[in-house]
Amino acid sequence: MLKSSLSVLTLAGLLALTACGSNSNGAANAGSASPSASSSQGASATASAPAASASAAGQSGAIQEGTSSMLDAVKQLQDAIAKQDAAGVKTLGQTINDTWLSFENAVRQSFPLEYTDVEKYEMPIFSASAYDKIDFDELKANADGLADALTKLQNAKPTTESSSELLKQAVAKYQDYVVDQTNKLVTQTQAFVDAVKAGNADQAKTEYAKARVYYENIEPIAESFGDLDPKIDARLADVDDPNAWTGFHRIEKALWQDNSLDGQDRYADQLMTDVKALQEQVKTLKLEPKAMVAGAMELLNEAATSKITGEEELYSHLDLVDLAANVDGSKTVYLAIIPALNESNTDLADKLDQAFMKMEQSLAGYVKNGQYVAYNELTTDQVRQISDQLSELSNLMSQTAAIL
Amino acid sequence: MTESGRSILRVLLVLTIWLAAAGSASVAALPGASYAADADAEQAAADIDKLLQHLDAGDTAAAKQDFAAVKKWWTADKNDVKSRSLDLAMEIDGQIASISLAFVSGNLDEAKAQASNLRFSVTNWKDGAYTDNNGKSQLTLSTYVLKLRSAADLAKHGKWDEARSEVKVLQQQWLAVEGDVVSRSQSVYNDSERDLVLLDGYLSDPNKRDQAGPIFDRMIDSLAPLADAHYSWWDAALIPIREGFEALLVIGALLMYAKKAGSKPARRWVVGGSAVGLATCVAVGFVVALALSSAAFGRNNMLINGWTGVLASVLLLYVSYWLHRHSDAKRWSRYLASKSSQALSGGRMFSLGLLAFFAIVREGLETVLFLIGMAGKMPGAQLAAGIAAGFGVLAAAALIIVKAGSRLPIRPVFLVSSVIVFYLCFKFMGSGIHSLQMAGVLPATIQDGLPDFASLSLYPSWYSTLPQLLFLAAGVVAVIVSVWTGRRRGPATRS
Numbered sequence: 097m098l099k100s101s102l103s104v105l106t107l108a109g110l111l112a113l114t115a116c117g118s119n120s121n122g123a124a125n126a127g128s129a130s131p132s133a134s135s136s137q138g139a140s141a142t143a144s145a146p147a148a149s150a151s152a153a154g155q156s157g158a159i160q161e162g163t164s165s166m167l168d169a170v171k172q173l174q175d176a177i178a179k180q181d182a183a184g185v186k187t188l189g190q191t192i193n194d195t196w197l198s199f200e201n202a203v204r205q206s207f208p209l210e211y212t213d214v215e216k217y218e219m220p221i222f223s224a225s226a227y228d229k230i231d232f233d234e235l236k237a238n239a240d241g242l243a244d245a246l247t248k249l250q251n252a253k254p255t256t257e258s259s260s261e262l263l264k265q266a267v268a269k270y271q272d273y274v275v276d277q278t279n280k281l282v283t284q285t286q287a288f289v290d291a292v293k294a295g296n297a298d299q300a301k302t303e304y305a306k307a308r309v310y311y312e313n314i315e316p317i318a319e320s321f322g323d324l325d326p327k328i329d330a331r332l333a334d335v336d337d338p339n340a341w342t343g344f345h346r347i348e349k350a351l352w353q354d355n356s357l358d359g360q361d362r363y364a365d366q367l368m369t370d371v372k373a374l375q376e377q378v379k380t381l382k383l384e385p386k387a388m389v390a391g392a393m394e395l396l397n398e399a400a401t402s403k404i405t406g407e408e409e410l411y412s413h414l415d416l417v418d419l420a421a422n423v424d425g426s427k428t429v430y431l432a433i434i435p436a437l438n439e440s441n442t443d444l445a446d447k448l449d450q451a452f453m454k455m456e457q458s459l460a461g462y463v464k465n466g467q468y469v470a471y472n473e474l475t476t477d478q479v480r481q482i483s484d485q486l487s488e489l490s491n492l493m494s495q496t497a498a499i500l
Numbered sequence: 501m502t503e504s505g506r507s508i509l510r511v512l513l514v515l516t517i518w519l520a521a522a523g524s525a526s527v528a529a530l531p532g533a534s535y536a537a538d539a540d541a542e543q544a545a546a547d548i549d550k551l552l553q554h555l556d557a558g559d560t561a562a563a564k565q566d567f568a569a570v571k572k573w574w575t576a577d578k579n580d581v582k583s584r585s586l587d588l589a590m591e592i593d594g595q596i597a598s599i600s601l602a603f604v605s606g607n608l609d610e611a612k613a614q615a616s617n618l619r620f621s622v623t624n625w626k627d628g629a630y631t632d633n634n635g636k637s638q639l640t641l642s643t644y645v646l647k648l649r650s651a652a653d654l655a656k657h658g659k660w661d662e663a664r665s666e667v668k669v670l671q672q673q674w675l676a677v678e679g680d681v682v683s684r685s686q687s688v689y690n691d692s693e694r695d696l697v698l699l700d701g702y703l704s705d706p707n708k709r710d711q712a713g714p715i716f717d718r719m720i721d722s723l724a725p726l727a728d729a730h731y732s733w734w735d736a737a738l739i740p741i742r743e744g745f746e747a748l749l750v751i752g753a754l755l756m757y758a759k760k761a762g763s764k765p766a767r768r769w770v771v772g773g774s775a776v777g778l779a780t781c782v783a784v785g786f787v788v789a790l791a792l793s794s795a796a797f798g799r800n801n802m803l804i805n806g807w808t809g810v811l812a813s814v815l816l817l818y819v820s821y822w823l824h825r826h827s828d829a830k831r832w833s834r835y836l837a838s839k840s841s842q843a844l845s846g847g848r849m850f851s852l853g854l855l856a857f858f859a860i861v862r863e864g865l866e867t868v869l870f871l872i873g874m875a876g877k878m879p880g881a882q883l884a885a886g887i888a889a890g891f892g893v894l895a896a897a898a899l900i901i902v903k904a905g906s907r908l909p910i911r912p913v914f915l916v917s918s919v920i921v922f923y924l925c926f927k928f929m930g931s932g933i934h935s936l937q938m939a940g941v942l943p944a945t946i947q948d949g950l951p952d953f954a955s956l957s958l959y960p961s962w963y964s965t966l967p968q969l970l971f972l973a974a975g976v977v978a979v980i981v982s983v984w985t986g987r988r989r990g991p992a993t994r995s
Contacts, residue, residue: 322579333568334575390590397597401571404604483604490597 159206160250162199166192167246170239173221177236185235189225192218192242203249204449205442208262208435210249212269215431217242219456226457229466262435263385263499270388270432271381274314278378281310285371289364292347295357304348305417305467308409311344312421313428316394320387321377327370331402331410342366345410352411386500392429393497395422396490404483406471416468419482420459426493427452436499444495451489458485541626544573548619555612560603563611567599570618581625588630592621620669629673641727644670644677645720652716655703663712664703671696681726686801686866686935688722695719732878736871736886737893743867744894749924750816750859752898753917754852756905757823760913761836766849773853777860785868802935804865809932812858815851816925817971820918821978827914828986862928922975926968930957933964 169192176184196218204211217238224235257265288303311318311329319325326334328343335341342363350360383391399422402408403415430448437445458481462469474482551566574596582589595618602611624630627647629639651666674696681689695715702712725735751774758766826832871887878886905913934957936942942963950965951958958965 319579320582326575334572386586390586393590394593397593400597401600405600480605483601487598487601490594494594 733886737890740890752901773856781864806935823918
């Protein structure tokens with residue numbers, strides 16, 4: 097009697113305890129649910145809600161209107177370019193940008209791929225309107241391209257693909273971009289090397305600046321190919337043996353510091369060989385989405401680590417050229433991943449857009465005579481301002497990893 | 501040899517052959533080559549330390565020089581890090597960029613903060629404490645124990661701050677190795693987690709620093725065997741001996757009781773329950789090791805541990821009480837005389853079998869997982885020999901218990917075994933509820949005033965301590981009652 101009632105009591109007590117325990121505890125402690133997964137889901141839920149609330153009909157109406165106004169403005173721009181009307185070009189550049197800003201968010205959300213194409217041409221036109229010297233040939237190319245892009249936008253259908261498909265397309269597009277930039281790099285480096293071998297210092301300096309843009313646009317890709325980046329882009333501080341130093345900066349030193357192109361022929365030839373090797377390698381490039389998105393971050397880090405300190409272009413002080421190219425390259429990745437961003441976080445896409453715009457506008461302010469000013473001419477405050485904008489951009493870009 | 505002894509040995513022989521076959525057939529994939537510290541990374545770490553010192557001292561010029569050296573290292577090694585772990589590489593890349601921007605905008609506090617983060621990232625790179633591009637973690641338990649030893653050394657030489665920062669790093673790196681530990685020993689895992697926190701607490705308190713030494717030692721002692729690359733058959737033998745000791749006590753007590761009662765069916769139930777328990781552990785263990793992963797099974801293991809512990813504890817309370825009651829020789833002979841040779845009812849025999857089953861499954865599953873984990877670390881023959889030896893020792897101990905029990909008079913035997921069984925009941929309840937708390941079935945509330953002796957399964961939580969206290973009270977009451985009724989019956993019964 098005693099023993100059975102004892103066991104019954106104990107069992108009852110235990111059951112009561114367990115019942116209390118599971119009621120209050122529930123699933124709170126159970127399992128290994130990852131908090132980050134649930135929080136990113138929460139973020140996307142709130143992000144897609146405002147996008148969904150905007151009426152589709154209203155949006156497409158606004159897009160159609162905006163696109164027609166822009167097309168009109170671009171036609172006027174093409175006329176002004178034909179007449180070489182600098183003042184007219186500048187005014188129209190502003191108008192086009194204002195029009196674009198009024199409806200670009202809608203375009204980015206509904207037609208991300210077409211958005212990319214319009215941005216590609218619109219930005220340089222707007223930047224050019226701020227310069228004191230106008231390059232009409234380049235402007236014409238951009239204006240024609242913009243007209244095409246806008247026409248495509250007029251006839252575009254909304255995208256129906258899944259986020260992962262969009263990401264795959266983005267990677268494919270980006271790879272094409274990289275190949276394109278590398279080809280242009282080879283052509284431009286050839287022009288540079290020709291000028292160096294001909295002993296034409298001034299021409300060489302101009303070609304050098306142009307070549308640097310193509311390289312810095314895709315620098316992390318070049319870095320990933322083992323020893324090509326050190327051969328092409330190493331600074332004196334990075335090499336252990338100064339006699340083994342090759343690449344752009346070796347010739348840069350000769351051009352800007354030594355003021356003599358004697359004995360530079362072999363470096364020029366070596367540079368040509370290495371750049372062509374890069375071209376071959378890039379053809380075999382197979383990027384993963386993760387690496388591509390990481391590359392956007394790396395470009396901004398590049399700018400922050402060696403361009404903003406002025407140590408990249410130690411002799412020519414062309415760091416702003418490089419910095420702008422880094423930012424541009426990063427923006428290219430951003431444009432490529434907009435479709436994926438739209439799926440998960442349109443808020444982030446908006447913020448990145450604004451951050452890039454601020455950066456580009458502030459950099460455009462340092463263009464004189466169609467060229468970036470020398471880096472050593474910037475004041476500390478100006479450098480700090482660029483640095484802060486870069487920091488903000490980096491913070492936003494680091495959040496894009498969430499789309500993976 | 502007795503009937504029960506023979507049965508035990510028969511079952512164990514079959515299992516040992518089975519395990520040996522599995523052991524020699526299994527090709528355990530070692531968790532990645534242990535990463536040797538890179539000399540360049542060492543230098544980079546030293547440079548970052550200098551950077552932090554100069555930043556602290558406000559010497560910006562010297563700090564920038566240190567940073568230049570760090571940047572140079574990164575330019576040279578970035579691809580290497582990327583090829584092993586893109587995530588770690590991006591972390592370091594971002595941290596270096598942030599430091600650079602901080603220098604540019606003259607924000608030395610930000611530079612310091614980011615430099616500390618960078619220091620941690622580089623430490624992880626050096627130690628292999630990162631998730632590589634295949635999702636695997638590179639930090640091995642051996643490296644972890646080495647770092648523990650070096651931290652212990654620092655503490656021994658009175659370098660408290662260095663020891664403490666080492667411990668902090670070890671706390672953060674625990675995640676990289678805990679999977680290795682928890683799959684092999686739940687108790688070591690729990691103790692290590694507790695000890696890491698204790699070490700941190702003790703080292704930061706000037707009054708308690710001396711207490712850190714013993715904790716380091718016990719942590720190293722419990723982790724080192726798990727990390728030791730040189731396992732021998734004796735290590736394989738120790739596992740069943742260590743883990744199976746308590747189950748042995750239970751089974752031994754039950755067998756001895758069955759022998760005293762002269763009930764062969766009872767003995768068969770106990771042996772049967774043990775065999776089923778062993779088979780279950782082995783079967784589930786293999787399923788877990790081959791189909792799932794030990795880490796993923798962790799919570800289920802805790803649930804099994806918890807419930808079998810609690811249920812066994814309740815049964816043991818009953819057995820303990822029963823043994824104590826019948827320790828009176830008169831009562832016992834009366835009991836024997838009143839029953840037939842089938843002295844025990846079917847229900848009671850089933851409970852004995854069930855108890856044996858629970859006692860084995862409680863720790864058995866963990867033991868099997870541990871043994872399987874060892875399968876890749878020594879030749880199959882050694883593993884088989886070790887397991888056989890371990891179980892052999894257990895079997896011999898069981899035989900001794902039974903023999904001793906049969907030779908000695910009822911009263912001391914039953915009294916002693918009643919106490920032992922009661923102690924086990926107490927312990928099983930505590931550890932069972934603790935496991936359920938770990939599994940999230942019960943809330944893990946800590947009450948600081950309560951005693952904390954993990955070896956006695958005393959945990960500072962009312963959920964485990966309260967039932968234990970109730971049992972203790974019940975036991976005391978039972979003893980008092982029996983003594984009192986014994987006195988009341990008077991001297992006439994004592995003859």
